Amino acid sequence: MSTAHIVGGGPAGLMAAEVLARAGVEVRLHEAMPSPGRKLLLAGHGGLNLTHSEDRASFLGRYGDSAGRLAPVLEVFGPDELRAWASGLGEPTFIGSSGRVFPQAFRAIPLVRAWLARLAGLGVRIETRQRWTGWAPDTDALLLAGPDGTVTEAAGDVTVFALGGASWPRLGSDGGWVGPFTARGVQVAPLRAANVGVRVGWTQRFADRFAGVPLKTVAVAVRGRPGTAVRGDAMVTGTGLEGGPLYALGATIRQALDADGRCVLEVDLRPDLSLGQLADRLAHRRPKDSAASWLRRAIGLDAVSTGLLWEAGGGLPGGAHEAAALVKALPVEVTGTMPIDRAISSAGGVAWDEVDETLMLRAMPGTFVAGEMLDWEAPTGGYLLQASFSTGVVAGLGALARLGGP
Numbered sequence: 001m002s003t004a005h006i007v008g009g010g011p012a013g014l015m016a017a018e019v020l021a022r023a024g025v026e027v028r029l030h031e032a033m034p035s036p037g038r039k040l041l042l043a044g045h046g047g048l049n050l051t052h053s054e055d056r057a058s059f060l061g062r063y064g065d066s067a068g069r070l071a072p073v074l075e076v077f078g079p080d081e082l083r084a085w086a087s088g089l090g091e092p093t094f095i096g097s098s099g100r101v102f103p104q105a106f107r108a109i110p111l112v113r114a115w116l117a118r119l120a121g122l123g124v125r126i127e128t129r130q131r132w133t134g135w136a137p138d139t140d141a142l143l144l145a146g147p148d149g150t151v152t153e154a155a156g157d158v159t160v161f162a163l164g165g166a167s168w169p170r171l172g173s174d175g176g177w178v179g180p181f182t183a184r185g186v187q188v189a190p191l192r193a194a195n196v197g198v199r200v201g202w203t204q205r206f207a208d209r210f211a212g213v214p215l216k217t218v219a220v221a222v223r224g225r226p227g228t229a230v231r232g233d234a235m236v237t238g239t240g241l242e243g244g245p246l247y248a249l250g251a252t253i254r255q256a257l258d259a260d261g262r263c264v265l266e267v268d269l270r271p272d273l274s275l276g277q278l279a280d281r282l283a284h285r286r287p288k289d290s291a292a293s294w295l296r297r298a299i300g301l302d303a304v305s306t307g308l309l310w311e312a313g314g315g316l317p318g319g320a321h322e323a324a325a326l327v328k329a330l331p332v333e334v335t336g337t338m339p340i341d342r343a344i345s346s347a348g349g350v351a352w353d354e355v356d357e358t359l360m361l362r363a364m365p366g367t368f369v370a371g372e373m374l375d376w377e378a379p380t381g382g383y384l385l386q387a388s389f390s391t392g393v394v395a396g397l398g399a400l401a402r403l404g405g406p
């Protein structure tokens, strides 16, 4: 019987394990943490967003420069296949109002539990507390550090690496694999924070009052980058802003940061109303109204939005046109992005040129790479897990084909 080593027990590694084990391959999965799938479980805390229901072209577009390489991968195992797979584990999915897809239980725990039971039934051996630290010199044998020291594990017939990116390192993925891979001559684009909040130097008063308060249905753009506006809810934090629009703008923000790590966002606090409509509504101010009441009454500005106007101008605007212009393009100075350990995912990874269409390393035949380790990025919305699962399937199938399987 052929043997496959899978290194890394996140969604990508577990999926590759399932594909290979179903075909009768002996699978040994090495995982650094005491249990697999920790990031997947954390992802399920606020609702496990498995994938998205939007049309194929829009879906693919979320992967930016990597869309071309991920298109055939998603053709093999796309959103429909992922939803059917979850149903098969007793977790049928539903489409939320935003088009995002969730398991019925909403959380990840039942899905992960059923999945691990299935893998155990297929004979997959999950060996935990085994941290892969590199290859033994001049061979493809795996060095695995565990509680009793480092063992050298002879390379199996195929190996799939699915070690994740570098966000939330305490869950196991710390990007420690980059060193050994680059030492073998594999090109790796630097791992950078993606889907991460930005830092803003709020006044103490604003931070104390509004940290944790959402900015509902705003449109955020990066100054000087036309056409970048992204709508959604943003969240004020004690040190900045986070949430969907900021995550979606991540790559643009990274490009816009100047030498000091700064850029300016423009927040449209009322994207459904034009500048003219806002100015018209603001034209009638009751003499007794404070500026805050006027803004609330005329254009429905809530307290946090009014607070942002204060932050931008050191006071509230007095004239209708001045206020309308500020509401449509409120400047927020960004002083940097949050560090990678607070990011939902990471950009960068093994360069696409290094793998063939089966995700096998060209320089190391028989060795495959899957999941966030590869150089793609996407916003939140289910695209991260979808690509992780899908590349896991394709790497598993590639490994199987390498073993002479179907």
Ligand SMILES: Cc1cc2nc3c(=O)[nH]c(=O)nc-3n(C[C@H](O)[C@H](O)[C@H](O)COP(=O)(O)OP(=O)(O)OC[C@H]3O[C@@H](n4cnc5c(N)ncnc54)[C@H](O)[C@@H]3O)c2cc1C
Pocket: 007, 008, 009, 010, 011, 012, 013, 030, 031, 032, 033, 036, 037, 038, 039, 040, 042, 043, 044, 047, 048, 049, 050, 051, 130, 131, 132, 133, 162, 163, 164, 165, 167, 168, 171, 172, 173, 174, 175, 176, 177, 343, 344, 345, 370, 371, 372, 373, 381, 382, 383, 384, 385, 386, 388
């Ligand atoms: C808070 C949060 C919420 C999220 N929510 C969502 C969501 O709702 N929807 C969505 O699509 N995505 C979400 N994501 C992103 C998603 O969880 C990841 O993109 C996905 O888990 C990546 O899968 P992966 O298998 O490539 O890597 P990982 O899930 O990171 O798994 C890699 C595994 O490899 C192990 N490992 C790492 N290094 C070694 C080593 N040297 N030796 C042995 N084992 C090692 C790790 O311990 C880990 O178990 C979220 C992420 C976070 C942090």
